Amino acid sequence: MSLKKHELFINGQWVKPESGAYVTITNPANGVDVAAAAKGSEQDVDRAVAAARKAFGSWSAKTASARADYLYALERAVVREREKLATTITSEMGKPITEARMEVDFAAGLLRFAAENTRRLQGEIIPAEREGEKILIDRVPHGVVGAIAAWNFPLALCARKIGPALAAGNTIVVKPHELSPLSALALAALAQEVGLPEGVLNIVTGDGPDVGVPLVAHADVPLITMTGSTPAGKKIMAAAAEHLKEVRLELGGKAPFIVMEDADIDAAVEAAVSARFFNCGQVCTANERTYVHEAVYDRFAKSLRARMEKLKVGDPLHESTDMGPKVSLTELEKVDAMVQKAVAQGATLELGGHRLQGGAYDRGTYYAPTLLSNVRHGMDIVRDEVFGPVLSLLKVRDFDEALKLANESQYGLSAYLFTKDLGRVLRMTRELEFGEVYVNRGAGEEPQGFHHGYKNSGLGGEDGQHGLEAYVRTKTIYLNA
Numbered sequence: 149m150s151l152k153k154h155e156l157f158i159n160g161q162w163v164k165p166e167s168g169a170y171v172t173i174t175n176p177a178n179g180v181d182v183a184a185a186a187k188g189s190e191q192d193v194d195r196a197v198a199a200a201r202k203a204f205g206s207w208s209a210k211t212a213s214a215r216a217d218y219l220y221a222l223e224r225a226v227v228r229e230r231e232k233l234a235t236t237i238t239s240e241m242g243k244p245i246t247e248a249r250m251e252v253d254f255a256a257g258l259l260r261f262a263a264e265n266t267r268r269l270q271g272e273i274i275p276a277e278r279e280g281e282k283i284l285i286d287r288v289p290h291g292v293v294g295a296i297a298a299w300n301f302p303l304a305l306c307a308r309k310i311g312p313a314l315a316a317g318n319t320i321v322v323k324p325h326e327l328s329p330l331s332a333l334a335l336a337a338l339a340q341e342v343g344l345p346e347g348v349l350n351i352v353t354g355d356g357p358d359v360g361v362p363l364v365a366h367a368d369v370p371l372i373t374m375t376g377s378t379p380a381g382k383k384i385m386a387a388a389a390e391h392l393k394e395v396r397l398e399l400g401g402k403a404p405f406i407v408m409e410d411a412d413i414d415a416a417v418e419a420a421v422s423a424r425f426f427n428c429g430q431v432c433t434a435n436e437r438t439y440v441h442e443a444v445y446d447r448f449a450k451s452l453r454a455r456m457e458k459l460k461v462g463d464p465l466h467e468s469t470d471m472g473p474k475v476s477l478t479e480l481e482k483v484d485a486m487v488q489k490a491v492a493q494g495a496t497l498e499l500g501g502h503r504l505q506g507g508a509y510d511r512g513t514y515y516a517p518t519l520l521s522n523v524r525h526g527m528d529i530v531r532d533e534v535f536g537p538v539l540s541l542l543k544v545r546d547f548d549e550a551l552k553l554a555n556e557s558q559y560g561l562s563a564y565l566f567t568k569d570l571g572r573v574l575r576m577t578r579e580l581e582f583g584e585v586y587v588n589r590g591a592g593e594e595p596q597g598f599h600h601g602y603k604n605s606g607l608g609g610e611d612g613q614h615g616l617e618a619y620v621r622t623k624t625i626y627l628n629a
């Protein structure tokens with residue numbers, strides 16, 4: 149049976165790539181080829197940007213309510229197609245179907261938030277020095293937004309950029325990740341179905357060098373928003389600097405997960421496990437370093453191990469599966485190398501530490517839930533982002549030490565704190581150098597929050613009112629009759 153070929157979505161139409169080539173998308177759970185996606189190129193980017201530029205005039209001229217209506221319609225279509233979209237996500241990148249449904253819900257929530265807030269992008273009126281004059285500070289869209297996504301949330305990361313960009317009156321060209329373009333293409337099909345005007349949303353599939361690079365360099369794209377690795381984010385920022393364009397970057401993380409002696413240990417264990425093993429550890433907000441107070445360390449470690457042993461790894465389409473495969477063999481090997489290096493540097497391997505093999509595991513890229521103890525702060529595994537199911541346990545003397553070690557990182561996206569002591573919580577709000585902190589709960593941001601990393605975790609931030617405001621710029625008008 150021949151694979152379904154997915155074309156590019158440009159100017160409201162499905163069009164063939166200039167290259168004439170297609171890339172096979174493989175399900176990491178079983179090695180089965182699921183579809184082929186067009187291999188985009190610079191010429192395709194040019195076509196998509198031209199379409200988006202042409203559509204910008206009439207889209208930005210629409211009333212905020214009219215733009216909201218389209219976004220509400222798209223959200224309703226996403227909700228209606230929840231199961232189909234979730235299955236697409238699972239088959240292209242391997243997360244459990246239960247989590248894929250959560251991703252669809254999150255994507256719908258992001259679109260709904262954008263729709264609800266189109267009318268809240270308000271300007272200002274300032275008294276002038278000249279009689280009769282008013283100074284207006286208006287908020288206007290940038291024009292064509294270039295959006296580049298990662299594979300770990302292939303639908304939600306696109307919705308997170310499309311929703312606010314369109315709400316604010318921009319048009320957009322989206323480049324999904326080369327490993328997982330299918331759910332973004334399914335979203336485009338829904339946009340077409342709900343009658344989104346042609347050219348407002350365009351999708352060019354393909355890899356970073358062929359599509360991402362020309363999109364970033366394009367003279368008619370004044371704003372780039374990207375989710376992915378820190379090295380790629382830095383390259384994008386350097387390339388954008390050549391053209392003095394704005395960038396919003398949502399990059400890697402190395403979240404500390406701090407458990408103090410007064411914490412609810414059962415709740416902390418549950419949250420530590422879900423924040424580490426959700427999506428097979430492939431989340432920028434994942435629990436990367438679990439710092440536990442020495443007074444409760446042994447109890448925590450025992451309970452953690454017991455909880456981890458219960459994790460069911462297997463076919464992500466099964467309702468009871470907790471963890472699916474890694475997205476690709478390359479990614480699996482990267483994680484395994486980090487684990488082996490940690491062991492060589494003196495960490496103790498308590499659980500896992502290897503690829504799962506035998507039976508159905510042999511067809512996919514499964515890695516065992518891994519627990520490392522005796523982890524010391526100088527080890528590479530504490531420094532570098534581990535995008536996989538590997539939990540590193542570190543013992544700390546007190547809160548001071550936990551705070552100090554938590555801050556000793558090049559990253560600054562998310563952090564977690566479990567304690568009942570309000571004094572510590574208040575101190576943490578001042579001293580912890582992270583943009584998003586979860587107190588006495590596990591991971592999972594909300595559309596009305598603000599997802600924003602410090603240091604090497606990124607620039608700009610996404611979601612909520614602050615995220616929406618990134619998609620407008622100011623225009624000052626000295627108004628006289």
Ligand SMILES: NC(=O)C1=CN([C@@H]2O[C@H](COP(=O)(O)OP(=O)(O)OC[C@H]3O[C@@H](n4cnc5c(N)ncnc54)[C@H](O)[C@@H]3O)[C@@H](O)[C@H]2O)C=CC1
Nearest residue numbers: 297298324325355356360361376377380383399400432535
């Ligand atoms: N912050 C996050 O949420 C994510 C972090 N990662 C981290 O990144 C590592 C590598 O994963 P990759 O998929 O290779 O991420 P990546 O950062 O290379 O790719 C992300 C997106 O950027 C595009 N891209 C890459 N280089 C580009 C360039 N120079 N110009 C324009 N576009 C470019 C890619 O095609 C993709 O769409 C993972 O192991 C993980 O550590 C991966 C995914 C998401």
Ligand SMILES: O=C(O)[C@@H](O)[C@@H]1OC[C@H](O)[C@H]1O
Nearest residue numbers: 300301375430431432433593
């Ligand atoms: O890219 C990531 O891993 C995060 O931005 C991620 O995106 C949706 C999830 O809810 C976030 O944690």
